[in-house]
Amino acid sequence: MTALGAVFRPQLAPERLRGFARAADRSGLDELWLWEDCFLESGIATASAALAWTERLRVGIGLLPVPLRNVALTAMETATLRRLFPGRFAVGLGHGIQDWMGQAGARAESPVTLLREHLNAMRALLRGERVSVDGRYVKLDAVALDWPPEAGGSEAEGACAGAAVLAGARGPRSLRLSGEAADGTVLDASSTLEDVRAARRLIDEGRAAAGRTGHHTVVVYLHAATGADAGHRLRAELEREGLATAHAHRPDLGLGVAGDAATVAKAVQRVAEAGADTVVLQPTADEPDPENFVRFAADQVRPLVP
Template identity: 40%
Template structure:
C-alpha cells in the first residue's frame, strides 16, 4: 500500500483554548501532522500554528490556509520565517484565495484573485528563500523587501496552494510546491488535481494534501452526514459524490488508503461528532500506527467539542 502522512485538523468551531492539549494528545497517538485553519471570524492561523508547534515536539503543523487578500505577503513571510527559525522542519504554509464573500466583508477582495494568489505565492516563496523581492504585478507592489532572519537554507517551509477551481489548480502547479485539496474530494478528484497541476508545470515533487471528513462509530454518523450535506452544497455536487471516511475504523482506513493510492501524500482528518480523540485513536490503531495511550496520556474527553459547521476552503 502507498504510504501517506496522517494529519488531524483542529476544527475552527473548537475553542482555541483547547488547542495545546489537543495537539499533545494527537501527537501521542502518532499523528504526523496537525492542521489549523484561518477562516474569517474564527481563529488566526499563524497564532494557532505557533500554539500547536510550542505544545508539541515532533508533529508537523500545517496552515490551511492563509487567504492571500487578507495578508500582506511580506508580513506573512515574516511570520512563517519566525516559526521556521524556532521550529525548523515542522511547518507547512498554505495560501489560498480565501472565500470571496468573506474577503468582501473584510474589504480586501482583489480585482483578479488568480493574479493575486500567484503573485503572493511567488513573493512569499522568494522571501522565505532569503531573496530580496521586488514585484510590480497586477495586484502586488513590493519594493526591495528582504528578510533579516529567513529560515535556514535546509529548513525552508514548503508553500502550498489551497485551491479548488481548474484554473487555480493549474496555478498551484505553476507557482506552489503542493496543492491543498478541500474536504469532499475523493480519489478521482485527486487524479484530476494531479493532472491540473501537471498542466501548470508541476513536477513529481509537487505534493497533494487532502482534507477529509471522518466519522467513526454510530455516535458520529449524524454529524458526519450534516458535514457532508453542507459541503456538497458548497461544492455543487450530490451528497453521494462527496467523499468522506466513515463507519467502522476499518472502513474509514480503507477510504484513507484509497486517497493515498490516488496520489495524496498527506491525508488530514476533519473529525465529526463526539470524542474526536477517541475516533483518532481508533483510526490510528486500525492503521497500525504507534501511540502512547497505554501510558495514560490520552483521555476520553477533550476540551475540543465536536460540532462541525460548513467550511469553505479557499
C-alpha cells in the first residue's frame, strides 16, 4: 500500500506545529514530514514535539544536513526517539545546500564523501555496533550507543524501524550512493515521474554493486494545492522553484497537482507507479489553511489511493 504524508513547512512558525500534527494524527494521515532547512527550524526538536503530541502518526525528517552534525550525536538522538516512539520515527540525511553550509562554516570539499561516511557510521551505530573509523570527515574511536534502537520492526514501519536511515539524493552519484549505503531515498518535489523511475534504476545499481538485497524505501514529495485558487497558487509555487515553464508545457511530468481529491489521488497514484513507496504532499508556501490541508489529504485523498 502506498503511504500518504504531508509536509509541515518550516516557513510556518514553530508554534503552528502542534495544531498541524494533531490534525494529521486525528484525521488518520499516515505520515508527517519535517525539514531542517537553514536557518528555520530544528528537525530533531520538531520531530520530538510532533511525536509527543500524537498517538499513531509516523514522523519523518527529510532531511538533516550532515555537515552541521556530528554522527554520534545524530545517532544518539535517532536511537532515543526510536525507543521512545517505536516504529514511528524516520530519519533522512543529506549533504546540505552548500551555500547554507558555507554560511555556517561547515562547507565540505566533498559532500558525497561526507554523506557516505556519515551514512555508514550512522547505520552501524544504530545496529548497536562499536564503531572506530578514521575517515576524511567522520572520526570515531570505539563509539557505541548504550541505548541503540530495539531490533526488528514490521514492514509497515519500514524506514522508521531499527537501524534504517534514508538519504536525500538527486544526482546520479548521490542516488547510487543511497542504494549502496542507505535504507531508503528521499526525492524532493522537483522530481518528475521520469526522475522517479530513473532514481529507482540508479538506486538499484548502487544496491547491486554493494550486494544489498531487500526493499529500499523511496519517499517522494509532490507539490499539491486544493481549493478555489489551487491552480494559481500551484503555478506561482512552481515559478518560485524555477519549474513553472516545464510544468506549463508538460503537465504529465508530475511536478505538481492542483484540484479536488480525485485529481490529487490520481497524481499520487502516478508517482507511486513510478516507484514511490510514500508520497508526501507538499502544500504551497502560501497555503491559507495548513490544518485543513492535512484533513483534506487524510479524509478525502487517502481513501482514493490504493
